[in-house]
Amino acid sequence: MTLIVAYTHPFSRGSIHITSPDPRVPPAIQPDYLSNSADLDILSRAVDFTLRLYETPPLKDIIIAPVAPPFSKSDSDSEKLNKFSCEVISTVHHPVGTASMLPREDGGVVDHDLLVYGTANLRVIDCSIMPLLISCNIVTLAYAIGEKGSDIIKKANGD
Ligand SMILES: Cc1cc2nc3c(=O)[nH]c(=O)nc-3n(C[C@H](O)[C@H](O)[C@H](O)COP(=O)(O)OP(=O)(O)OC[C@H]3O[C@@H](n4cnc5c(N)ncnc54)[C@H](O)[C@@H]3O)c2cc1C
Known part of the structure; x- marks a missing residue:
C-alpha cells in the first residue's frame, strides 16, 4: 500500500x-x-x-x-x-506562474486581458499565466485559458 x-x-x-x-x-x-x-x-x-x-x-x-x-x-x-x-521528493509536472497574471510591481507578466505589460498585442495563453497552483490536475485549466484567450483576441479584433 x-x-x-x-x-x-x-x-x-x-x-x-x-x-x-x-x-x-x-x-x-x-x-x-x-x-x-x-x-x-x-x-x-x-x-x-x-x-x-x-x-x-x-x-x-x-x-x-x-x-x-x-x-x-x-x-x-x-x-x-x-x-x-x-x-x-519528486515533481508531478505542474509548473505554472512563469508569466503570471499579477500586478506588474508584484512580478506579473500579463494583465487581466492576457496582454504582456508594455506591449500592444502580445498575449500569453497557457498555464504560465496562473499565478498560483490549483489543488488538482491543471490541464483542464489550460483548456479554459485557451477558450478565454481566444474570446479575448476575437473581442480585441472586433469579432
Ligand atoms: C509527464 C507529465 C504528466 C502530466 N500529467 C498530467 C495529468 O495527468 N493531468 C493534468 O491535468 N496535467 C498533467 N500534466 C501537466 C499538463 O500536461 C501541462 O500543465 C499542460 O500541458 C500545460 O499546457 P500549456 O499549454 O501551458 O503548455 P504545453 O502543453 O507545454 O505547450 C507548450 C507548447 O509550446 C511549444 N513551444 C515551446 N517553445 C516554443 C517556441 N520557441 N516556439 C514555438 N512553440 C514552442 C511546445 O512545443 C508546446 O507545444 C502533465 C505534464 C507532464 C510533463
Missing part, C-alpha cells in the same frame, strides 16, 4: 530565463524546490500524518511492516522526516 503526499501550494519559487536571442536554444530552468524552508517543514508534517494513518485502524490491522519510510511514527523525529522527504 502506498500513500503519496501531493503538496500543491508550495512557497518556494523557481525561475526561467532565456539564455540566447535564438528561440530554439533551451531556457535556463531553475525549479528551486524547497528554497523556502516552510515547504520542507510542511512536507515532513504531511509525511508524519500519513504515518499516523498507517498506525490507525483499519489500516493498522492490514500492515505487516513499513517499507518506506523505514520507520514508524513512534520512532520518527523531525530530522528523520526531513531526511526522508528530501530523499523521495
Whole structure:
C-alpha cells in the first residue's frame, strides 16, 4: 500500500530565463524546490500524518511492516522526516506562474486581458499565466485559458 503526499501550494519559487536571442536554444530552468524552508517543514508534517494513518485502524490491522519510510511514527523525529522527504521528493509536472497574471510591481507578466505589460498585442495563453497552483490536475485549466484567450483576441479584433 502506498500513500503519496501531493503538496500543491508550495512557497518556494523557481525561475526561467532565456539564455540566447535564438528561440530554439533551451531556457535556463531553475525549479528551486524547497528554497523556502516552510515547504520542507510542511512536507515532513504531511509525511508524519500519513504515518499516523498507517498506525490507525483499519489500516493498522492490514500492515505487516513499513517499507518506506523505514520507520514508524513512534520512532520518527523531525530530522528523520526531513531526511526522508528530501530523499523521495519528486515533481508531478505542474509548473505554472512563469508569466503570471499579477500586478506588474508584484512580478506579473500579463494583465487581466492576457496582454504582456508594455506591449500592444502580445498575449500569453497557457498555464504560465496562473499565478498560483490549483489543488488538482491543471490541464483542464489550460483548456479554459485557451477558450478565454481566444474570446479575448476575437473581442480585441472586433469579432
Ligand atoms: C509527464 C507529465 C504528466 C502530466 N500529467 C498530467 C495529468 O495527468 N493531468 C493534468 O491535468 N496535467 C498533467 N500534466 C501537466 C499538463 O500536461 C501541462 O500543465 C499542460 O500541458 C500545460 O499546457 P500549456 O499549454 O501551458 O503548455 P504545453 O502543453 O507545454 O505547450 C507548450 C507548447 O509550446 C511549444 N513551444 C515551446 N517553445 C516554443 C517556441 N520557441 N516556439 C514555438 N512553440 C514552442 C511546445 O512545443 C508546446 O507545444 C502533465 C505534464 C507532464 C510533463
